[in-house]
Amino acid sequence: MIENFGGNVARLRKEMGLSQTELAEKIGVQKQTISNIERGIRYPTFESLEKFATVFHATPIQLFGSPKEIAVSETTVILDRIDEYDQKVQNLFTLAKILNSHTVKEIDEVAEKLAFIQRFFTPQMRLDEDGNPILDRHGKPEMKPVFFDNLPFEEIEKTAKDLAFIQEAQQNK
Structure with a gap:
């Protein structure tokens, strides 16, 4: 398990686009320490282990697992993506x-109407x-x-009420 740690740190670091120096700064250790960990010459302290997990947002399997264990642990993520x-x-x-159930002309007409509404x-x-x-x-267009934002909603509402009043008056005659 611990023998997988260095390789997994290197993989996770590269996936995040971090250099060994950048990772060392985030963890609070020397670059050489990161290099030694990745090569399996040195192992993390408990304190730095927690920092690795935090920086990488990694699970224990992502940090210590073998490639096969990591692949199996990611199966649910893959299945969720397949469902999506x-x-x-x-x-x-x-x-x-x-x-296929409509003519090109019908589709074009709908597209024009949608563009007009948009x-x-x-x-x-x-x-x-x-x-x-x-x-x-600034060189920006x-x-x-937006036309919709400029509609006179108060006037429209007043006109609608006036029309409703007129309709009601005509029905009561």
């Missing part, structure tokens, strides 16, 4: 079925007369306010 992607694949099959809820870039984005002083 299985649903995505099922969604793709459903989408393919839907797309413009109500997402900011749009301001364009000059040539269709090029207008940039602010200027955005138009």
